[in-house]
Amino acid sequence: MRHYQVRDVMTASPVTVTPATPLKNVADILVRGRIGVVPVLTPQGRVAGVVAEGDLLRKEQLQRDPDGRHSADLPYRIRRDIATAETAGELMDRYPATVPADTSVAEAARLMDRHQSRFLLVTSEEGKLLGVVTARDLLRIFLRPDAAIKAEIVNDVLSRYLGASPAQAQVEVTDGVVRLTGELERKSMLPAALRAVRAVDGVIDVESHLGHAIDDGTEASSWPARSPSR
Numbered sequence: 001m002r003h004y005q006v007r008d009v010m011t012a013s014p015v016t017v018t019p020a021t022p023l024k025n026v027a028d029i030l031v032r033g034r035i036g037v038v039p040v041l042t043p044q045g046r047v048a049g050v051v052a053e054g055d056l057l058r059k060e061q062l063q064r065d066p067d068g069r070h071s072a073d074l075p076y077r078i079r080r081d082i083a084t085a086e087t088a089g090e091l092m093d094r095y096p097a098t099v100p101a102d103t104s105v106a107e108a109a110r111l112m113d114r115h116q117s118r119f120l121l122v123t124s125e126e127g128k129l130l131g132v133v134t135a136r137d138l139l140r141i142f143l144r145p146d147a148a149i150k151a152e153i154v155n156d157v158l159s160r161y162l163g164a165s166p167a168q169a170q171v172e173v174t175d176g177v178v179r180l181t182g183e184l185e186r187k188s189m190l191p192a193a194l195r196a197v198r199a200v201d202g203v204i205d206v207e208s209h210l211g212h213a214i215d216d217g218t219e220a221s222s223w224p225a226r227s228p229s230r
Contacts, residue, residue: 003104003105003106003199003201004104004105004140004141004201005101005102005103005104005105006099006100006101006102006103006104006105006108006120006122006131006133007101007102007122007130007131008105009105009133009137009138009140009141010101010122010130010131010132010133010137011035011131011132011133011134011137012130012131013131014035014038014039014129014131014132015029015033015035015038016038016039016040016041016129017029017038017039017040017041017051017088018040018041018042018043018088018089019040019042019048019049019087019088019089019090019092020087020088020089021040021087021088021089022086022087022088023051023056023059023085023086023087023088023091026038026051026056026088026091027056030053030056036052036053036054036118036119036134037050037051037052037053037119037132037134038050038051038052038088039096039121039129039132040088040089040092041129045128045129046126046127046128046129047096047098047121047123047127047128047129048089048092048094049088049089049092049093049094049095049096050092050093050096050119050121051088051091051092051093052093052119055082055091055092055093056091058082059082059083059085059091062079062082062083063083096117096120096121097111097112097115097117097120097121098120098121098122098123099111099120099121099122099123099133100122100123100124100125101122101124101130101131105138105141105201108120108133108138109135109138112135112138118134118135119132119133119134119135120132120133141201141202142176142202142204143202144176144201144202146173146174146175146176147173148202149173149176149178149200149201149202149203150171150172150173150178152200153171153173153178153197153200154166154171156200157193157196157197157200158171158193161196162184162189162192162193162196163185164184164185164189167182168182168183168184168185169181169182169183169184169193169210170182175204176202176203176204176205177203177204177205177206177207178197178200178203178205178206178207179206179207179209180193180197180206180207180208180209180210181209181210182210182211183210183211183212183213184210184211184212184213185212185213185214186212186213186214186215186216187212187214187215187216187217188216188217189212190208190210190212193208193210194206194208
């Protein structure tokens with residue numbers, strides 16, 4: 001199975017700024033573009049950092065109340081630098097989380113959670129910016145048509161991976177929820193089938209009513225040796 005990758009859902013060639021771009025221009029890009037983040041590039045096209053809407057909001061807060069509770073965890077020097085920043089380079093996060101374009105959507109979601117971020121910059125091996133992927137972009141996999149999800153389960157999971165025929169196991173998909181009926185050849189195939197179906201992009205949940213023709217032992221059997229990775 002081919003899982004959705006970051007390149008499938010990212011915004012390619014996003015609007016960018018340089019370190020010298022005034023923050024007023026950055027704010028204008030964020031507002032007019034209805035986006036949450038603007039990458040900052042060096043003259044050579046490499047990623048220098050990123051300015052998010054939250055960074056501008058924090059600057060506004062610090063200007064109005066530099067000693068408020070919201071900034072109590074920041075050293076005075078950092079609070080001062082944020083409050084007095086005038087350009088993208090002075091306010092940007094210099095170490096944004098990045099991913100390659102071939103990263104799976106599932107792995108990108110894990111990285112966002114790990115970094116407590118709602119976006120990732122997509123970069124090449126040379127550090128050039130390819131795009132931006134946001135949490136909202138990752139949710140697009142749940143918009144896959146039911147017919148596409150069903151076709152992948154029938155053709156890739158049941159037929160190619162498990163070797164089952166459509167006459168043995170039937171698949172229904174409604175709003176991303178998969179219902180499996182019928183039977184597989186062996187009992188040990190059942191857990192592998194459920195793992196593989198749940199790994200299909202766009203699946204919300206799986207209701208299994210699958211039976212088996214042959215009881216070949218415990219469901220903890222290792223058949224097959226490997227299951228499709230997400």
